[in-house]
Amino acid sequence: MKALKKLAVLLLVGLALLVVALNIWGALTLGSLRPSANAPVHEHANQVVMVFGATGSVGDGLLKAAMADPDVEKVYVVTRRSSPRIEAGVAQGEIEMRLHEDFTDYSALADILGEVNTVLWGLGTTSLGMDDETYTRIHVDFPVAFVTAWLAARRDGPMAFHYVTGMGTDSDGAQHWAREKGRAEREVAALAEGSGLRTFGHRSAFIRPSSEQANAMHYLLEALLRPGALVIGSEELGGAMLEISARTSELPNGAIIDNADGIAYAQAYRARQSP
Numbered sequence: 675m676k677a678l679k680k681l682a683v684l685l686l687v688g689l690a691l692l693v694v695a696l697n698i699w700g701a702l703t704l705g706s707l708r709p710s711a712n713a714p715v716h717e718h719a720n721q722v723v724m725v726f727g728a729t730g731s732v733g734d735g736l737l738k739a740a741m742a743d744p745d746v747e748k749v750y751v752v753t754r755r756s757s758p759r760i761e762a763g764v765a766q767g768e769i770e771m772r773l774h775e776d777f778t779d780y781s782a783l784a785d786i787l788g789e790v791n792t793v794l795w796g797l798g799t800t801s802l803g804m805d806d807e808t809y810t811r812i813h814v815d816f817p818v819a820f821v822t823a824w825l826a827a828r829r830d831g832p833m834a835f836h837y838v839t840g841m842g843t844d845s846d847g848a849q850h851w852a853r854e855k856g857r858a859e860r861e862v863a864a865l866a867e868g869s870g871l872r873t874f875g876h877r878s879a880f881i882r883p884s885s886e887q888a889n890a891m892h893y894l895l896e897a898l899l900r901p902g903a904l905v906i907g908s909e910e911l912g913g914a915m916l917e918i919s920a921r922t923s924e925l926p927n928g929a930i931i932d933n934a935d936g937i938a939y940a941q942a943y944r945a946r947q948s949p
Contacts (some may be wrong), residue, residue, distance in 0.1 A: 693898050700879070700902025705934030707925070709917070709942035716922045717745060719832040722789045723916075724750040726797040726820075729757040731883040732838055733796030735908020736915070738884050740794060741768050743916055744947070750786060759886070777816040780823035787827035792919045793820070794912060795837045801851035809851060814858045821862045821873070831870025834919035835862060838911070841879040841933060863928030872927040874918060878911060879904040879933040903934035910940040917943035 723740045727733030728751045740749050741763055751760050751771045763769030772783060777797070780787065795817055801809050817837055824835075837858065842849075845856025859875035866873050880899055882892045884907070899905040906914075914936040918925055931939070 696904060697899065697902030700899075700904045700934070704903050704932050705938065707929070707931065707935040707938065709921070709939055710924055713921045713924045715920045715946065716832050717920075718791070719834070719920045719922055720745050720792045720916050722746075722748045722750070723792045723794065724752060724790045725794045726752050727795065727838075728753055728760060729755055730796055730798075731887055732798075732881050732908050732911070733794075734759055734887060735881075735884040735910075736794040736796050736912040737763075737769075739909045739912025739916060742909075743913075745920070746916075748789070750790065752783065778811075778819040780820055783823070784827065787824050790824065790828070791832055791834070792916065793824070793835045794915055795820075795835065796908075798838065801849075806850050806854075810854050813851070814854050814861065817858055818861050818865070821865050821871070825865060825869055825871060829869040829871070831872075832919065832922050833869070833871040834915075835866070835871060835873040836915040836918070837862065837873070837875055838881070839875045839877055841877050843875065843877050859928070859930070866927050872922075872925065872929075874915070874925070874929050874931055876911065876915070876931045876936060877933070878906055878931075878936055881905075881911060882907045884908050903937055906933055906936050906940065911936055913943035913947075914939035917946070920946075 720743060723746050725733060725737045725740060728737040737751065737759060740746050749769045751769055752774045754775060756771065760769060760771055764771050797816060798813055821835060839855040839859055842852050843855040844852045845860060847853050862873045880895055882888055882896050882905055896905045917939045
């Protein structure tokens with residue numbers, strides 16, 4: 675029994691040291707972008723928003739942010755299935771849901787793609803237990819096919835594509851998932867060159883689900899990781915995306931947004947919404 679208690683204490687001490695080390699690393703290395711205090715805001719930049727992955731824990735918060743934004747006049751949700759938030763939004767006339775199966779073919783959305791200003795792409799899944807081919811199809815082929823179809827329907831800004839790629843994404847990384855998400859960031863940015871579209875890779879760390887989906891463990895992790903800017907709420911992330919979209923002249927196509935950058939733009943968003 676004494677040995678087990680000693681082991682438990684050692685594990686707790688090890689976890690505490692790991693958390694401290696992570697927070698120090700995050701505080702020292704994250705946050706290369708800061709919102710300009712005087713950046714102009716385009717009032718129609720988020721007029722029509724389209725959300726992908728809205729039934730997931732990240733996408734649900736992105737959708738919640740879009741629905742709450744006073745500058746968003748219409749929200750399209752492209753999804754294979756519904757959710758309580760989507761159903762409520764449809765019932766209230768705040769959302770138009772488009773049920774969609776093949777995320778490499780967007781011909782069924784041809785009638786609305788030309789309207790869309792901002793896309794919040796939270797569609798994705800874990801690499802654990804997934805073969806490389808399927809992972810590439812979901813995280814590279816799906817967004818590349820969408821951006822290709824979107825640009826065929828519209829090329830004039832304001833347009834912004836926000837892709838949640840995640841911390842660790844690296845086109846030269848050792849792991850397949852990191853390389854493929856990095857490749858997706860590069861490919862959608864290359865497609866956007868010469869158009870009014872800007873694309874952004876959000877390399878977020880721990881994304882806490884919305885208040886409706888979060889549990890005590892999520893809030894505990896948030897409390898532990900906030901000091902190092904290693905956590906962002908999903909709705910907070912959505913606000914950061916909408917703020918970046920509205921600042922049409924501030925960040926270039928292909929910009930990478932790390933977790934601290936996302937927090938900074940979310941703070942700017944809140945300040946603008948509540949002057």
